[in-house]
Amino acid sequence: MRSVPGSSMGRRLVLTTFGESHGKCVGAVLDGCPAGLKLEEGDIQGMLDQRRPGQSAISTQRAEGDKVEILSGVFRGSTTGAPIAMIIWNRDQRSTDYEELKTKLRPGHSDYPAMIKYKGHNDYRGGGRFSGRLTATLVMGGAIARKLLGAALDVQTHSYVSQIGKVAMGKRFTEKMIPDIYGNDVRCPDPEAAALMRAAILGARRDMDSLGGMIESVTTGLPVGLGEPVFGSLESDISSGVFSIPSVKGVEFGSGFAGSESTGSQNNDTFVLRDGAVQTRTNNAGGILGGISIGMPLTLRVAFKPASSIPREQPTVDIKSGKDAVLSVKGRHDPCVVPRAPPVVDSVVALVLADHALLGGFIGPVL
Numbered sequence: 001m002r003s004v005p006g007s008s009m010g011r012r013l014v015l016t017t018f019g020e021s022h023g024k025c026v027g028a029v030l031d032g033c034p035a036g037l038k039l040e041e042g043d044i045q046g047m048l049d050q051r052r053p054g055q056s057a058i059s060t061q062r063a064e065g066d067k068v069e070i071l072s073g074v075f076r077g078s079t080t081g082a083p084i085a086m087i088i089w090n091r092d093q094r095s096t097d098y099e100e101l102k103t104k105l106r107p108g109h110s111d112y113p114a115m116i117k118y119k120g121h122n123d124y125r126g127g128g129r130f131s132g133r134l135t136a137t138l139v140m141g142g143a144i145a146r147k148l149l150g151a152a153l154d155v156q157t158h159s160y161v162s163q164i165g166k167v168a169m170g171k172r173f174t175e176k177m178i179p180d181i182y183g184n185d186v187r188c189p190d191p192e193a194a195a196l197m198r199a200a201i202l203g204a205r206r207d208m209d210s211l212g213g214m215i216e217s218v219t220t221g222l223p224v225g226l227g228e229p230v231f232g233s234l235e236s237d238i239s240s241g242v243f244s245i246p247s248v249k250g251v252e253f254g255s256g257f258a259g260s261e262s263t264g265s266q267n268n269d270t271f272v273l274r275d276g277a278v279q280t281r282t283n284n285a286g287g288i289l290g291g292i293s294i295g296m297p298l299t300l301r302v303a304f305k306p307a308s309s310i311p312r313e314q315p316t317v318d319i320k321s322g323k324d325a326v327l328s329v330k331g332r333h334d335p336c337v338v339p340r341a342p343p344v345v346d347s348v349v350a351l352v353l354a355d356h357a358l359l360g361g362f363i364g365p366v367l
Ligand SMILES: C=C(O[C@@H]1CC(C(=O)O)=C[C@@H](OP(=O)(O)O)[C@H]1O)C(=O)O
Pocket: 021, 052, 053, 060, 061, 062, 064, 092, 093, 094, 097, 125, 126, 127, 130, 131, 132, 133, 134, 136, 309, 330, 331, 332, 333, 334
């Protein structure tokens, strides 16, 4: 149901992103943000720093400062209602790493369909427009959407790593664990599981391989009524946003795929009155019924595949020579992208929710 080109998302709150991994910069324009939201670069920088590369032994060693500059849409410390343009500069590109990939196809990567679709005009350096670096642009918009939701509706979105490869979190997540999400570089709020996950990522790196994993997202404080029937359901819009994150291959809400194995009487969330308010005893619906929020926490899980760029030798084809070839991918890649992705998932969820809050009249044009 997209009505805008592939670099924009949203209807009332529209994020357009631009830039390539090895170009001059990456950036975003957020249009439709109400006037009167207090905003400074630090509000965006905090979330960008949680995603920034080169900070840990379990991430890429590409060293980027990722210092955001707000170019428009903010006056005297508040948004004006005009488009907010933001930029970060690329400083640490090493494009020679990608020479071999001009002709040897990188298994598991977008290089191949991009080359065919754009007849070789695509910027292949660092994956160009398809690079994980572009998730910084989602965070630029998402940080503002998150702040808007908090200020206008007291809605809070939190994402954390719940699984890396086969290592899953042992403890059940509760809101008390929110301050611990960023207590380790894996971004898993269970410190014992985080240590095992970290060891697994370092092991994959030693084996010249990579790992995938799972991120869980919880949003509290949502009113009843966000979301539109049929094509504008919250699930469809959140899924569309989540699949704009490179390496995402699956998403489920509430009991999700496991729910398909249970019965109606097990999966139904029965209603209950608590302090005069309607709630449900369980939350298998993940906070959404009929595509519309029900006032319970919104919960989703996002599956990431193992990062495709690995130094281990793999068979491929060389399209120039027309022969079989062997490829060991060069570059400074993440052995697992998942620990850097919680702020990105938070961003996408917040952008979609803020868009629906504006669409449904829950937030007006001026705060
Ligand atoms: C720079 C970032 O991630 C990059 C994403 C990426 C890729 O192929 O997706 C490849 C690596 O960069 P390079 O092309 O320099 O080897 C990562 O470092 C970032 O996330 O900011």
